[in-house]
Amino acid sequence: PLTTDTHLYIDTQGTINEYNRRSLLVSSVPTDGKSGGVYATGYKGISIRKGETYVLSFFAKGASMVPKEIQVALADSIRSCRGSENFTIAPSYEWRRYSHVFTATENWNNAVLTFRTDSAAVVWLDVVSLFPEKTWKGRPNAQRADLMDLIAALHPQFIRFPGGSFAEGYTAGTFPLWRESLGDIASRKSFWNVHSYGSTNGLGFHEFLQLCEDLEAEPVFVIHSRVTSQSRRPRYEDITAMDKLVDDALNALRYANESADSLWGSWRSRNGHPEPFRLKYVEIGSENYGMEYRKRFELFRAAIKEFDPEITVISSSFTSRKNWGDWVDSHYGASPAFFEAACNRFDSDRIYRRSQGLFIGEFGTWNGEGGTLQAALGEACFLIGVERNPSLVKQLAYAPILRNVNYPTTRPALIEFDHYRSAVTPSYLVWKLFNDYRGDETIKTSVQTYMRPQVTFGRFGFELFDNSFELKNVMVDGVPVTAAETLSGGWRVDKGVLQPDANRWNYLLTGDPLAYNGTFTMEMQRTKGSGQIQIRMRDNGLSGDSCDYVCMTLGAGKSELYRQVGSVKDTLSSSTSFPLENNRVYQIRIECQDESLTCYVDDVLVHAVHLQPLPSLVAGTVIDYLSNRLYLKVVNTTNHEEKTELRVQGLSVGLDAECWQISGAPEDRNTLDTPDVVSNVHQTVRFSLGGPMIYHFPPNSVTLLLLQVE
16 A cells, blocks of 8 residues: 555455456545555566556446546656656446556656555556556567567477466366466456466466467467376366366367367457467376376377377376377476486487387476576586487477566576566576577587596485384494484484384485495384385485485385486386385395495395496587588586597588687576676687697587588
8 A cells, every 4th residue: 555544455246257356445545645545566666668658457446426536657666756647547336447558757677556546535456457568579468578589589499388387286276277368368267376376367378379479489288187286285187077178178279270260260260360370289287197197198188189180199207008198298307417417318228219209398407506507517418418319309398488586486597587687597598509500410429538427425314104114223334323313304213223203204314414435224124004115325415406316215016226306206227026025124235335326135136326427528419401510519517628629520621610608617697687697609710721620628618619511
């Protein structure tokens, strides 16, 4: 409110329609010559520029037989000075939509929108919308031009919408429904989404399709699988009700693809787009898995293929061979070191080539190093590995693209912004460089370079549910774990037996957090139930996006060894059959020596692995037939210069080369206040005539050399 004599209420009676079920009631009794009313700050401030125009739209109604005048204007952040003309309304008993175009008279970064009255008044407000008239592509209520220009400069090949966990929800009514996001914004149903804020559906199904068309990108539509987020407490739609829900998904495809003279196509035409959008890609669910998901996926897949066999159907996890999707979505949110070591992850000698293509719907550094040059270097290594395997990796998307810095998250994006500024991260610079120089065909590239050991520091520990295990003689390098140590999760030691709490997840870490070599031993028996135990090594003790540990799991009829980095579960060794018997004592021994990890049960070797080393240089080459040039992409992951000889075999290249280079200190990052700490520098390189092609790759750098084929 503008004064202490103004009171605000949420009113659920007499709303503008059945979809908008709340309005704002403003009751003002100005005194001492002051104005009463209400003001809105937008998203931490409204940016206006002198001479620019701003489109206002809102609904209002009054409570007086004699309508009271309300002055609407743009003002400074302390509401003492106007930054536009006044727009005067006198709302009556009935709801009415008002609109006005303001012309800004000032340059302010933190303006507010004010509704003022000089007399006692009661007014209701709803669906208040203020947008610059100059938007990207000139569309009403469209996206910010500066942000969209940055996205368009990446030349995106596709856009996946309505996103990942946002599309999953956590209960009924907390995920978007395509039909509720169409038509007049005042008639769109809002909802409380999985990220704990309200969504107005202002950017809906039609706008997403239009946005893809404007960007010349393929839309990838994520259909809710009727399994809510499985990282929370999932809800499963009754399988007998799926026919109606599958048909509703088909109606979305009809809306997007059928002609304007069809039922659904005519609806699209009335919304301003007579021509079909030609939606060719759909994904069923996001990060869903398991039998319940697979049953629902198969229903969606069969119906979509019958509707249009040419549509590519993407599953969010591997399904049965009989009914699997055309592609499977895998997400990679991890650390820079993981991405560096994963530069050859998709090479033919390291992966079983299924007939399903990989669709990487989310990728990026999600831990505390995100947004730094170090993150961009690791991601560049991973991208080079993806470019080497186009037959396996079909599409790849960074996530997230945008982050408003006024609403902090743990996941830095390609583009960071506030209400009037924007800055690109080093990851954006790498992404743009790779997109600008895609090439047509991969050229075999080999690198002879020093491989650095990938030593992961951390403790030993374990995680299990409930108190269904007894753990005795737990030792690290022969030293017993005692009650004097700091144990997490309600553990205690009683006569040499570790006792966890009942009815909860229990997690224990022990030992030196800076250690990486050592031996862990214990006697273990499961006393009840059928749960698993997870025995960890090299655990950094963090959770969520920053977690990093290697673990062996026992239970569910098998033993697995894998590394968990952020959201990525990276299998290190083939799972083995292991029927864990209740009330039987097992002798566990795990040895960590530098990069080698070995796991024994009852002195029988169960798993042995050598962690993938980190390359000093990672390189890949593609050829562009139109320009007849080689694009050599090289990442130097070290803190020192790499003097390197380039040998091009089977082709003759010129002595002059263009060079694009991104370099700096590993911790360097761009911010809104310092947006150019890391930049992409262009220069020309000339190699010596008759001698070897020698190039010095700077420390912590991504380099693109453009070599002309003669």
